[in-house]
Amino acid sequence: MRVDIAVAGAGPSGATIARLLALKGWQVALIDPPGKRLDRLEVLAPSSMAIVDALSLGDVLKEPMIARPCLGIRRRWLSAEVEFDDFIRRPPGRGFVVDRRPFDDRLRSLALAAGTEFVIGRVTGIRREGDVFLLDVAGNAQASLSASVVVDATGRTAALARRLGAQRIIKERLVAQRRPIDHSSPTDGEPVWLDVEADDTSWNYATHGPDGRHESWTICREGSQPINGVPADIANASSTCLAHHAGPGWIAIGDAAAAFDPIASQGLFNALSAAVVAAGIITEHEGGITRDVALEYSAAMMSTFLHSERGRGQVYAARNLVPSNGGA
Ligand SMILES: Cc1cc2nc3c(=O)[nH]c(=O)nc-3n(C[C@H](O)[C@H](O)[C@H](O)COP(=O)(O)OP(=O)(O)OC[C@H]3O[C@@H](n4cnc5c(N)ncnc54)[C@H](O)[C@@H]3O)c2cc1C
Structure with a gap:
């Protein structure tokens, strides 16, 4: 199979860039393995609304099985006192709890409707031959695919970028574990809060999803708490960034670039906005990513990551939260 652009990973960043590039007339293949799918409640904070609107995803968030309005964050840091971070005070005054599985499904279907070719499989190898990349894809059968440009949207593993020689910087190794929940309440569509609590070895969040599901996750430094359970309930939550986010002919976006x-x-905002930026770069440079463009993109991604790390370090230090060795 020969395409202009191969996008590995059909999470929010990959599905979004595939859709944008297909709408521009590029021949795009979107590749994602069969089986295990991300199944988690996440929050789209008010700061994400501009990119949601720019991508015309406002109507998707009105779908009752995909998203539920979120009033804000109630934080309890090592005491009984509750801090209210009310979204109404943060322009544009709205946020959502999204159910990632139907949300991701909808982003994929928008990509397909725009003309993207969906390839079920995992990219297991990549090499450059002349002007094209050759990708090995392991699915029901072993296949190979060639593309002029490749986009790494494989999430925290950054599977393609690392195979192309980019190093991953891990600032803090964190793990997240789904906590057993005693009850769920039927959905009434009412807005909900995101509750965040911390003790001295971990912090956790809990909220209700669009279907009423009550879900909670604990986040701690790797090794600081015993983590047991089924692998589907354990997630890598590390703070990581590539040393190089792009190179001639390839670009990394979303968690693959910086997690x-x-x-x-901020992960969903970063996934959607990096997809818009990278689609713009590829289109503006007529399908080519030169060394200079790659350097400029890398510098911008790195400065976003360092800015976020500084903020994270301050939050942890001010609240005496563990893990506390974050911050750049
Ligand atoms: C516990 C936890 C809670 C979070 N809560 C929030 C939140 O409340 N708000 C928020 O904004 N963000 C949150 N995030 C971050 C958010 O989940 C990520 O930022 C987001 O998923 C990034 O999207 P992505 O498309 O870049 O990557 P992903 O969603 O990880 O998608 C990557 C895709 O690549 C595919 N893939 C992997 N390897 C290959 C391969 N070799 N070949 C082909 N495909 C491959 C995978 O199957 C997957 O579909 C949270 C993260 C964690 C861990």
Whole structure:
């Protein structure tokens, strides 16, 4: 199979860039393995609304099985006192709890409707031959695919970028574990809060999803608490960034480029906005990513990551939160 652009990973960043590039007339393949799918409640904070609107995703968030309005964050840091971070005070005054599985499904279907070719499989190898990249894709059968440009949207593993020689910087190794929940309440569509609590070895968040599901996750430094359970209920939550986010002919976006501590509620914003920026770069440079463009993009991604790390370090230090060795 020969395409203009191969996008590995059909999470929010990959599905979004595939849709944008297909709408521009590029021939795009979106590749994602079968089986295990992300199934988690996450928050789209008010700061994400501009990119949601720019991508015309406002109507998706009105779908009752995908998203539920979120009033804000109630934080309890090592005491009984509750801090209210009311979204109404943060322009544009609205946020959402999204159920990632139907949300991701909808982003994928928008990509397909725009003309993207969906390839079920995992990219297991990549090499450059002349002007094209050759990708090995392991799915039901072993296949290979060639593309002029490749986009790494494989999440925290950054599977392609690392195979292409980019190093990953891990600022803080964090793990998240789903906590057993005693009850769920039927959905009434009412807005909900995100509750965040911390003790001296971990912090956790809990909220209700669009279907009424009550879900909670604990985040701690790797090794600081015993983590047991089924692998589906354990997630890598490390704060990581690539040393190089792009190179001639390839670019990394979303968590593959820079992944943030979940406390920042910034991952989805980063995934969607990096997809817009990278689609703009590829289109403006007519399908080519030169060394200079790659350097400029890398510098911008790195400065966003360092800015976020500084903020994270301050939050942890001010609240005496563990893990506390974060911050750049
Ligand atoms: C516990 C936890 C809570 C979070 N809460 C929030 C929150 O409240 N708000 C928020 O904004 N963010 C939150 N995040 C961050 C958010 O989940 C990520 O930022 C977001 O998923 C990034 O999207 P992505 O498309 O870059 O990557 P992903 O969603 O990770 O998608 C990557 C895709 O790549 C595919 N893939 C992997 N390897 C390959 C391969 N070799 N070949 C082909 N495909 C491959 C995977 O199957 C997957 O579909 C949280 C993260 C964690 C861990």
